Amino acid sequence: MPTRRALLFGGGAFAAVLLATAIALVVALAGLKQLRTGIDLTVLPSWLWYYRGDPALRSWLLRGYSVAGLIGAVGGLIVLRQRRPLHGAARFARESEIAGEDLRADRGIILGRKGGRFLTFGGSEHVLLEAPTRSGKGVGIVIPNLLNWPDSVVVLDVKRENWQRTAGFRQAGGQEVWLFDPLTTDGRTARYNPLSYINRDDQVAVIDELQKIALMLFPSPDRGDPFWAESARTGFIGTGAYIAAMPHRPFTIGEIYRLMTQGDPKTTLPKLVEEAATAGVRLSMPCVNAIADFTSGSDNTFSSVRQTITSKLSLWLNPYVDAATSISDFDMRDLRRRRMSLYLGVSPDNMERVAPVYNLLLQQLVDLNTRTLPEEDSTLKVQVLALLDEFVQLGRAMTIANSFSFIAGYGFRLLPVIQGQSQLRALYGDQVARSIITNCGVEVAFTPKELDVAKELSERLGFYSFKAKSKSLTIHGLLANRSTTESDQRRALLMPQELMQMSRKDMLVLRAGIPPIRAKKLFYYRMPVFKRRLMRPPEIEAHPLPAHARPAAPRPAPSGPPLANAADEKEKIVAPVADDVPGETDTGQIPDREMTDAEISGNVVIPADALVLDDIEVPKRGASEGEAKAFVEQMIARATDQREPA
Structure with missing residues (x-):
């Protein structure tokens, strides 16, 4: 079946040919002096056929078609030279434009509904969601995609709602599902040791990997003296490399923290290096040099550097965090090899505390999975979707921020959730924030609550021109003169107050190359296609606290009657x-x-x-x-x- 566009194009071309033929006939008849009133148009076809070989007729028909072409060219130039609207021509996208930008894909990231059908982005670019709190981002974006995305996911799961509603379905689909919540008090969490990805038997690899982790933990400040961050990295690397060389010590960040806080590291660390040499344990030269550099400063300098390290690692003082990061139950390098679902669970009151751990995990996730392209390893066939709710609350993570420009080529698609672009600028600065936004191929905006956010969004939607009429009345004595003037005026497609009053069921989708799309949000709990996928989550194995973190036995009560x-x-x-229970005595x-x-x-x-x-x-x-x-x-x-x- 021909499409509507093809039919319209064919009809227009046929009409143009008929018009050109009519003009050519008029010119030919006039040139042959046959144009007169009362001519019978029904005999023209037979007359043309009879004189088809006449050179004079052919010549005048050719001239007539030339005149028709000239008229068409002049008309086209007039149309093309028509003045564009003074203030723009902003509008919402049409269905043909939506389909042409891969927003009606069969599989991809679900954004919402338009015209009763899903808006599903099938491109390889990232998606940015701008939504205030309690605006329905979980029920409209996060959970529908967790119930639909067929490959691996990593999701920041505040309140564990996503785990409760989607983990059962994803496990039933054959995926490994893991819930990592290092601050849970019952020990029911998967475990993740950032240092488990380091081969502690390879001294060169130990230094190389510790440098990467140290840079994630102690980034250089945008302003101020970088000395303290650089010195903290040196101390962290030296201490970590020493622990890696000691097989009897657990190779964890918690162990690094304990070594930094027990006794006086300024004297104990050099002694430990000497004892290792005496015992025949060979420490790498970078390890020895880093410890020497770390401990050689003045007492005040050393104390400040040490506090820089311990303050950043203070979360590992918590026995629950120490236990949850003592070993790794999952390997993040396998996310692109087999389908896995990793939920980063956290309660709202613990979000600020756990942010450094999740910041490190996500940065290491990017680092580990951007070392090999899928074209270089045939086993890397699985796509990964990272749903980063409350992205800004994770804190400054330059490894993630910089990866927006290249990580899509490694099979990763990021979906950060922010309340407004001003949040990104405040955290990362204008340049990095602009890079993040630019590298997101689709932006989804929910009804804003702040006027500044609404103003910025209104500017981005654009403006259109409209004709405004004004009437005036001038009275001169007994005579009245009425006049009407018309002028071009500018109006925003949606003004800030209209955006703030937009229905909470509506949303806006912005995609480069087409006008904005006004669509409807999803509510998974109202849609049978999602409701039937809700299943009970799997049970999580409880892990005991490590021996060094267990509480001491309670002191016995004094003897004697109570x-x-x-x-x-x-x-x-x-x-x-x-x-009293029979048979028991107090x-x-x-x-x-x-x-x-x-x-x-x-x-x-x-x-x-x-x-x-x-x-x-x-x-x-x-x-x-x-x-x-x-x-x-x-x-x-x-x-x-x-x-x-x-």
């Missing part, structure tokens, strides 16, 4: 006491038990019922020193009496 509540206090007891000892998370954190509130003063009178506020002393003596005496055997 303190009894006074008779006049029993009315204050709210909850009834359970009956020994007066506190039973051994596992410490709770609250006790480990040190924030334990002693209930009021546990503070029994019996008949001892508590001094009132402002009591004299003698009254306070008497109160303390009574407490000591009673405690001493109760410890004596009955």
